[in-house]
Amino acid sequence: MTPTRSRSSSAPAKGWLATHPDKELISRRYLAHRRNLTDTALERLTESDGALLAEEPMSEVGDDTQPVPLGQQRRAAVLEVLRQIGGHRVGDLGCGEGLLVAELLKDGRYDQVVATDVSTRALGYAEKRLRVAEMSDRQRERLRLFQSSVTYADARLAGLDAAVLMEVVEHVDPPRLPALGQAVFGAARPGAVVVTTPNSEYNVRFEKLDAGAFRHPDHRFEWTRQEFRDWADGICTAYGYVVELRPVGPDDPEVGPPTQLAVFTRKETS
Secondary structure, eight states, X not given: OOOOOOOOTTSOOTTTGGGOTTHHHHHHHHXXXXXXXXXXXXXXXXXXXXXOTTSOOEEEEEETTEEEOHHHHHHHHHHHHXXXXXXXXXXXXXXXXXXXXXHHXXXXXXXXXXXXXXXXXXXXXXXXXXXXXXXXXXXXXXXXXXXXXXXXXXXXXXXXXXXXXXXXXXXXXXXXXXXXXXXIIIIXXXXXXXXXXXXXXXXXXXXXXXXXXXXXXXXXXXXXXXXXXXXXXXXXXXXXXXXXXXXXXXXXTTTBOSEEXXXXXXXXXX
């Protein structure tokens, strides 16, 4: 009989920390408050918040020896779209723990970065990640971080050149999607809106994902490519936008990309 290798008692069980509510405290204690290592660890854990560990690193960006996680590819795709759109006032609606916001603040072209989330806990993590308490007055003036829901109109979101909903819509109950459309595209009405969401057809490529399961336990649905297109077309018809759909991650010839991205641009009215 081949001997079984036992797991070291000091090694954490794979995957448990990514969803633990006190992951930040645990990480900081485990890494003895070494800031650089802690921040790197937390960033890797936050990658798991948007999707289950079924989302393996993918090598479309980078090389085969250092595959790039899908979450990182999503952020890179969104940042590139925002650069193409232009504008100086951008919003991350449903910002979570602030990974995208941190990248936006590094880019001097943005005079103001608006970051919102319905979760006060997530906002607290974002504030720590962004080190708001350590910001200069000038830096702090560029950031507006506050609680808001994407299903309720919020006057503070008016005037955005572009807004991002990155892995957000699938967390909304389907009956509330019309409210999201009205709040974002009707009331806030940014010049452009960037939306990313899982492509459910690609789920069969994730070996760790059970058949019919969603990528995250909080997902209320996951759209096929046609379902996403139908929703996007409905938004355009209702609110006067045009849309372009783009793939994020490897574009499988049979099932499409793991993430689907839509760029909504507001029509000019005379």
